[in-house]
Amino acid sequence: MKMNRHQDTGRSRCPEENTDRKTARKSPDVRTEKNRGTAQKTAYLGLLTGLAIVLGYVESLIPFDFAVPGIRLGLCNVAILIVLNLYGWREACVVTVIRVIVIGFLFGNMFSIAYGMAGSLLSVLVMTLLIRTDRFTLTGVSAAGGTAHNIGQILVAYAVAPSFPLFWYLPVLMTAGVVTGILIGITVSAILPAVRKAAGRSARPL
């Protein structure tokens, strides 16, 4: 119902129906255009969040946790990297938080939510900073993000159990993070131009 009203205000061009003052002051055409952009962005973010969750499910089907726990393919990072590139760190954080909570409740437990949250948010932070410097390729950004994800997880484990063997896990998981990050980075580099094109206007800052 909420969505319907929103669409109506955009199309009927009735200023008194529009609760958003800033938009109301502008000319009707600009307002409609803006509403469409926002709706498009919301739709794309929903789609990408869904993609992240589905990728998380696909990942849970792959038995990747041999030998050393904590190693994951990081397929969700495909969606997160796209969001980061299309929109920005705020949107990426929101998608990450939703993704971690949903995946945690569906396939994991409270522990996996804690690890996932720390790792993913640290990963988003590092990737945002690297993208901002504008001095790295997508693959480099992704490799650093994968590493940051694993470091974040280890830090939570260290906080839970202070005798956690950091020096044994860090090198193994850092190497794993780099390798999976590179794979994800190559994937995203290949699909990002197409996604950008498809997203079209919604890719601009809103």
Added chain:
Amino acid sequence: MNLMSKNHPDGKQYSLAGIRRRNSLLLIAGILAAAAVMFAVYTVRMSGMDNPKLEILVGSRRYGVYDLDRDQIITINHTNVCEIRDGKVSMIRADCPDQICVKSAPIDRHGGTIVCMPNKVILRITDADGGEDTPDAVAG
């Protein structure tokens, strides 16, 4: 925020590509080098042990120290069961849902750890002589 293409329209992107590639390679090499250094430090510390033994920790408290040469099955707090066989240690049972520790590779005298995070059980190889004088040893 269109981060990737903020400062450079398409024409400029190509001149920057080389720099980006070089920086990224350096970054990746740096991370791998850091990992290699840490691994080397760990390996050197492990190989310097005179008397490697299995140490079981629960949380930050020591649960016990066990001889690697004697085959045995150890029950830890009714939550985990680990086995020493032919000098190799592996977790054979855990009551947690993820079973990550059970799937972990066995560890031996060259080092390594098995961790069951839900139960905070940590199996690791330590030097028995070095560990003896810590106050926590009483807890075992």
